[in-house]
């Protein structure tokens with residue numbers, strides 16, 4: 001059986017022993033266990049803070065939170081009543097039976113349609129299918145939105161992935177050199193990345209614009225490839241000790257054990273014509 005259902009989640013299982021757990025709450029992937037293709041033991045690839053509440057009181061502090069329909073705090077009047085990063089990560093999604101189960105992997109689809117709470121802050125008609133696919137040494141998360149109105153729908157979306165690492169100080173992310181980025185640690189100043197490899201030795205909160213959609217994350221122990229689809233930006237975030245210790249649901253020293261690398265539409269809004277669809281996502285592979 002390629003999956004198990006618990007009261008709060010779906011656990012996908014691969015014949016090679018890999019697994020992924022997706023909560024109905026926020027459609028948040030909270031675990032991805034996989035060995036590397038060269039062998040070795042199964043290893044948890046995502047970080048989730050042990051202080052993250054699981055009672056639905058707050059978005060999960062870790063895993064892959066789904067950021068939609070805004071990134072960051074509201075910037076438009078029509079979004080003023082929405083929480084930071086929107087409502088998708090703190091809404092319970094419905095799930096459908098497996099959509100794929102073959103030698104290439106196993107997928108599950110979760111569905112989000114407007115609830116009364118959502119309509120109160122975002123009065124639009126849409127349906128989202130979020131498809132999580134577990135393959136041999138690979139995890140994909142794809143976001144399919146259909147605009148059910150006859151007028152355009154504007155939104156942001158970002159996959160806020162917390163990679164578990166042995167030591168954040170050893171992480172290097174490439175290729176970001178030459179890109180313009182919004183440096184949120186320096187009052188959102190726009191800067192040009194001059195480093196061949198980006199580290200998070202300092203408090204880092206950078207929104208790289210018009211990025212390559214193909215990245216390598218070297219954790220110092222493993223190398224992972226991240227490929228994104230239709231998501232032009234990528235955010236690199238690690239709060240470090242000063243800011244990290246102020247995050248209420250961050251476990252002690254948690255910032256030393258993760259780096260966030262987040263493909264998304266963070267510096268711009270996507271606009272989907274009435275009745276049309278938009279699909280974007282990411283594929284993470286262990287190299």
Ligand code: TA6
Pocket residue numbers: 059072084085160184205235237260262
């Ligand atoms: O993606 C980076 C970021 O926007 C940071 O500015 C920081 O706020 C982080 O998201 C976490 O946001 P959260 O609302 O989950 O505390």
